[in-house]
Amino acid sequence: MQVAFLIIAHVPYLRRAHRLPTGEEPLHILTAQGLIPLIELLGDLHASGLGPKVALALSPLLTEQLTDPVVQKHFVIWMEDLLARRRADLDAAEAAGDRHGVYLARFSLEWGRQRLHAFSERYDRNLPKKLRELAAAQVVEPLAGAASHAYLPLLGREESVRAQIEHGVLHTTRHLGRPDGLWLPGCGWRPGLEQIAAEVGLRYVVADPNSLPAGEAPRPLWVVPRQLAVVFPDEPMARHVWSQALGYPGDPLYRDPDDPRGLRAQSGEPYDPYHALRRAQEHANHFATALVAEAERRPADDLLLILLDAGQIGPRWVEGTTWLQAVLTHCATHSALRLTTPGAYLRAHRPREQTTLREGSWAPGLHGGWQGGEAEEYWAAIHAAEDELVRLATAFPSAEAEQERVLNQAARELLLAQTSDWAALLSAGASQQGARWRTYLDRFRQLAELARRDQLNHGDLFLLEQLEELDGPFPNLNYRMFGG
Numbered sequence: 001m002q003v004a005f006l007i008i009a010h011v012p013y014l015r016r017a018h019r020l021p022t023g024e025e026p027l028h029i030l031t032a033q034g035l036i037p038l039i040e041l042l043g044d045l046h047a048s049g050l051g052p053k054v055a056l057a058l059s060p061l062l063t064e065q066l067t068d069p070v071v072q073k074h075f076v077i078w079m080e081d082l083l084a085r086r087r088a089d090l091d092a093a094e095a096a097g098d099r100h101g102v103y104l105a106r107f108s109l110e111w112g113r114q115r116l117h118a119f120s121e122r123y124d125r126n127l128p129k130k131l132r133e134l135a136a137a138q139v140v141e142p143l144a145g146a147a148s149h150a151y152l153p154l155l156g157r158e159e160s161v162r163a164q165i166e167h168g169v170l171h172t173t174r175h176l177g178r179p180d181g182l183w184l185p186g187c188g189w190r191p192g193l194e195q196i197a198a199e200v201g202l203r204y205v206v207a208d209p210n211s212l213p214a215g216e217a218p219r220p221l222w223v224v225p226r227q228l229a230v231v232f233p234d235e236p237m238a239r240h241v242w243s244q245a246l247g248y249p250g251d252p253l254y255r256d257p258d259d260p261r262g263l264r265a266q267s268g269e270p271y272d273p274y275h276a277l278r279r280a281q282e283h284a285n286h287f288a289t290a291l292v293a294e295a296e297r298r299p300a301d302d303l304l305l306i307l308l309d310a311g312q313i314g315p316r317w318v319e320g321t322t323w324l325q326a327v328l329t330h331c332a333t334h335s336a337l338r339l340t341t342p343g344a345y346l347r348a349h350r351p352r353e354q355t356t357l358r359e360g361s362w363a364p365g366l367h368g369g370w371q372g373g374e375a376e377e378y379w380a381a382i383h384a385a386e387d388e389l390v391r392l393a394t395a396f397p398s399a400e401a402e403q404e405r406v407l408n409q410a411a412r413e414l415l416l417a418q419t420s421d422w423a424a425l426l427s428a429g430a431s432q433q434g435a436r437w438r439t440y441l442d443r444f445r446q447l448a449e450l451a452r453r454d455q456l457n458h459g460d461l462f463l464l465e466q467l468e469e470l471d472g473p474f475p476n477l478n479y480r481m482f483g484g
Contacts, residue, residue: 001295002303002340003331005324006206006233008183009035009310010059010149012421012436013473015071027065028078031127034314035066036115037321039123039130045325046139050332055341056131057143057183057206060171061419063128064473067175072125079116086112089261100270101263107273108262128175135177141341142176143183144169144202147474151370151420153190153359156383159390160418162196163411163481167474169200174476180204180343185420186369187211187233188361198228204346205230206305211360220303220346222354229351231342233307237294240287241308241320248283249317257316280319284326288334295336303345368427375426378437385414385444386482392451393483402456402464407479409467410447416440416471443467 014027045052058066065071086108093101123130134140146152147167155161165182172179180203184193187208197205207230209218218232244250252267253276265271294304313320331337363369371379392407399407417440425434447467450460 001291001298001300001336002338002345003291004053004055004303004305004340004342004345005308005328006055006057006143006183006305006342007038007308007310007313008057010062010145010185011065011311012149012419013061013065013416013471015065015068015472016470024071024074025078027062027071028075029315030062030311031066031075031119032079032082032112032115033318034310035127036118036123037314038310038324039127039134040118041321041325041328042134042139043130045328045332046134046137050329051339052139052328052332053141053339053341053344054139054328055141055143055181055343056176057145057181058128058131058172058176059145059149059185060147060168061149061473063171063175066127067129068473069125076116076120076125079112079119083109083112083116100272104263104271104273132176140176141181141343142172142179143181143206144172144179145183146185146420147171148415148419149185149421150415150418151185151188151367151423152193153188153361154367154370154379154423155386155418156379157386157390157482158192159393159482160386160414161193164415164418165193165196166200166481167415167477169202170476171474180346181206181231186361186363186367186424188367188370188420189357190359191357194223194228194357198224202228204228204342206307206342207232207357208360208362209235210362211357212355213358216355220349220351222351223357225354226350229346230355230357231303231305231346233305237287237290237304238307240283240290241306241312241317248280248287248323249312249320251279251283253279255318257318262318276319277322280322281326284323284330287323287327288330288337291331292334292336301349303340303342303349305342370420370423370427372427373429374431374434375423378423378426378434381437381441382418385417385441388448389414389444389479389482392448393479393481396451397480397483399451399479402461403451404479405468406447406451406456406464408477409464409471410444410451411479411482412471412474412477413440413444413447413467415474415477417444440471443471 011027014024017023090105146164182202182205189211223230240247255271256264256266331339417437422434422437
């Protein structure tokens with residue numbers, strides 16, 4: 001049986017967002033606890049000759065932030081502050097004669113120093129550059145995503161959907177290498193996406209089994225004959241990892257991810273990294289045994305695609321990276337298993353049948369995780385802004401100089417407002433965390449007004465420069481992508 005791991009990673013645009021609830025800290029946590037350990041383990045396995053292979057879907061918005069010198073500088077400052085706090089914990093534990101506290105503080109200090117050294121020295125602060133090297137070595141297979149991780153089925157204009165996909169492909173190609181596949185936020189699908197994906201040269205998309213017609217099995221299928229295939233994650237196997245209540249991450253020996261000092265296990269007892277990491281190895285053995293059992297009942301050329309989230313492996317399950325390293329080692333050395341990626345698999349095993357995917361996602365109902373409640377106001381405002389941008393792009397197809405900068409920045413603000421996190425938070429009732437979209441749309445409206453002026457004054461230009469600095473992802477974005 002052929003096994004493929006697809007690791008997804010995303011955070012919304014948090015650059016210069018300062019403190020929580022909308023600060024940069026989630027980005028830094030994902031970098032320190034999720035991405036750096038992942039890159040380290042892939043690099044180490046590759047250097048050992050084991051031949052690891054994973055598919056990786058970093059949202060273009062995340063990749064953009066990881067390459068930003070401001071974010072890189074802020075990460076170093078954040079890590080240095082974290083290390084200072086752990087040194088203070090060590091001093092306090094030594095003064096109190098707390099042997100276990102000393103042990104934990106030293107463990108945390110060493111862990112932090114290694115991550116900071118890897119970031120600054122091994123990877124020169126540029127994680128996407130290292131990932132591109134791993135992609136060139138065929139360790140990582142990059143997937144494209146919607147440019148700002150927008151939830152595509154609920155966007156109001158086809159121009160928006162196309163711009164999100166086209167710019168997502170361009171951005172991924174620029175930073176990680178040419179993608180073959182497309183990862184959709186929430187596996188959100190609606191008919192019509194297949195044509196856009198095929199037209200931009202993608203070879204496969206990842207969809208949820210909910211989007212299959214009733215009665216069809218989730219196996220690789222054509223959605224555009226001989227051009228675009230669809231693959232589906234295996235839900236039963238992934239449940240071992242995704243389920244907090246029934247899966248591995250809820251084990252009482254593992255560190256409580258909500259304890260900022262890392263002193264407590266999920267059982268409430270003092271945390272012991274030694275026992276927790278041994279348990280991660282045991283869980284890896286269990287998972288590998290389950291994979292082998294699955295291989296025994298499947299044809300040798302079947303594909304088993306397992307979806308993992310870098311926001312969980314590490315940030316929410318501290319020992320998850322140890323588990324993943326052990327699982328990849330098992331897969332690379334067991335005769336019944338063969339590590340692959342979706343693109344490599346499809347090159348060797350072309351689908352034999354075709355399907356027509358129906359609208360759906362991995363959420364209950366069609367789009368339940370992004371609709372309802374305060375999200376309805378959000379979608380109405382997004383649709384109105386999409387209409388306005390299409391009108392502007394159509395009215396000014398040949399804008400130059402300051403007007404072109406204004407229109408490009410307006411498109412950038414709309415992309416940031418379309419980030420799916422806002423709708424998901426609003427749908428869940430987290431209105432404070434999801435309110436950031438209003439800022440982006442307010443800026444979009446200001447820029448739309450400037451775009452229609454014959455000439456900009458000094459105040460207008462100052463505002464434009466401010467917004468270009470504040471909201472500056474996707475420097476190559478061209479507003480004409482939204483032209484009707």
